[in-house]
Amino acid sequence: MADIKRLLNKKGWAGRELGILELTNMAVMFRQALEGKEPKPLVEQAQLRKMINTITDRQQGQIYNGYISIHEWLSIRYNIAQTQLQQxxxxxxxxxxxxxxxxFAENVYRYIEQLPAIMTEKQYRDAREAGLKKWLYDEDGTERGDSLAALIERGINFYTKQLQTNPAKPNPLKAIRxxxxxxxxxxxLILEGYNEVMGEGYYTIEDGSGRRSDTMTSEEWQEAIxxxxxxxxxRDMRATDGSGTEYTQQIATRRLLDRAKVIFEGGTERDADEAQHKADYEAGLATPVKWHYYEEAPADLTKWDIVEAGLMDFYGGLFCGMDVSEGEYLAELEDFLTEFRELADAxxxxxxxxxxxxxxxxxPLPVKGHKPLKDIASLPLEDWSSTVFSWGDLYKLDVYGFKEEAEEDTTIxxxxxxxxxxxxxxLRASDLLGRSPRINERGYYVEPDISNTLSNFTLEAFFTEAEDYADNVDIVETARQTLIESYYHLKGYNLSLELIARYYDVPDMTVFQMDIAGIEDKIRAFNELVPILYKKITDTDxxxxxxxxKKLQVLKDFFQPIDYEAIAIPAENVEQAEELLKxxxxxxxxxSDRFNSLLCVLPEGAAESEDGEGAY
Structure with a gap:
């Protein structure tokens, strides 16, 4: 602005000086209008005209007219850019x-997910019967069962629990306890695996100090990490609203968006956790620590400690049916009988x-070559795994509380x-009608079909069988392509003003740039909405x-995030445009059309990658 004041105090002006004054004058008044102020020109039009009339040299007049051509170019291109912004x-x-x-539609599904399962009494009875059968038998009708070892472990658990809930009742484990x-x-076997099974260990801070969590109080450890x-x-949390609630919500929202992005890109919840941990470490919001299991089991560890902890965790092949070799199975069985002989015998x-x-x-279920079982003690250890008692029989006889377990809701x-x-x-029908329109002829509750109600809001509009599938796909693909083209145009338009401002020494010209930051905010919002929807559907039952x-696939196929940050004007185009400024x-x-094409027209095929998919 100091140069402009010096220019106004001169006598006799060059064409370049008056051209700069012309464009700067226009830019200043435009900025004042944007700020809601009454435009006040640097120089009145009449005065400027007199200054222009002092130009007598033909070459200086041509230079001034060149600046006027920029004015004329801007009056056209600004309006086109405004249209692209609106587009x-x-x-x-x-x-x-x-x-x-x-x-919105998925929120309805999430609401339904939180409702109880609704059924009639008949439907409930039938569901229990079907659920029990499904649990007792494989799909092909084969009976499921407990091996002899598993049946023994079931008895141990039954009586151990009874010691806790009803200690006065006769119990074969009282003396053993x-x-x-x-x-x-x-x-x-138990001692070497105890700490890992029970999760016994400590953390160390990975800074070379060797500091351990088990050598500090919880307060000291918290301070250390x-x-x-x-x-x-x-401090920032407390500074926002005193309680830190607003700041915490911002952090939670950001974390949710980051997790959703990982899931949308094909990651798992574990991948999302690892990505978050990495981001926290890089931001200094977490201290790298490492978990170590203790090398030795507790010195005062007793046999009853193991019984109460659960034998199944220590003998997975024997009691849980884990995939182990015959040799490993027998080794666990022999170890169990050696360590807990009295318990097994009882x-x-x-x-x-x-x-x-x-x-x-x-x-047990019949096995070729096996005689009826009357004496378990005489049964060879090699036959324990093939001696299987059907769950159907255990249920009928209610062996060691089996019936209660089989009839739990989590089973049925x-x-x-x-x-x-x-x-x-x-659900029961009302007394008024004696029936319910929601109960069918089988006596089962039928949930209302909400798909038609939500059809105009759901992603089902992009299923290939949808009535307007082709039209909907065309609308989305056209909108995406047009958004990218308009954004590219705006970037090129803004760049052209930067080039003009720098080359012709009119820095105020950049006031005519479009607010593409607002468009970028919108694209970012869209990019974050899609993964959020994807995760919402993934998490919904x-x-x-x-x-x-199919809904998840629709999002993958038609609503990929737009990589606007990858959209750039080719360097060779910029160089050619700068040449045209001479x-x-x-x-x-x-x-003029070539100058515009070099900077503002998306190169053909640029929005597609080599596989034909969207590059942006």
């Missing part, structure tokens, strides 16, 4: 509308008394998340798994 906003709204409508409380564990960046974040005697020789006859309604998590609501998969060639009728 970009319109296409963003088109794309975002599909996603926000789909989010008293003995085992004082006996240390000798089994190497709190980084300067974490302390600053805590339960074996109990099984023989109650179920093999008593009134409730229980026999396995796979029905609403029933297990939200409970079951029993759909009764129809195929419908869920002698105001860019603003001559024969070159």
């Amino acid at each position: 970009a906003q319109l296409q963003y709204r088109t794309l975002a509308a599909y996603v926000t409508d789909a989010i 008293k003995k085992y409380i004082a006996e240390p564990v000798k089994s190497r 709190t980084t300067p960046a974490m302390k600053k974040a805590l 339960i074996i005697a109990d099984i023989e008394k109650l179920y093999l020789t008593g009134k409730k006859q229980l026999q 309604f396995d796979g029905n998340r609403r029933a297990i998590i939200n409970g079951i609501a029993i 759909y009764a129809d798994g195929e419908l869920k998969a 002698d105001f060639a860019a603003f001559k009728p024969e070159n």
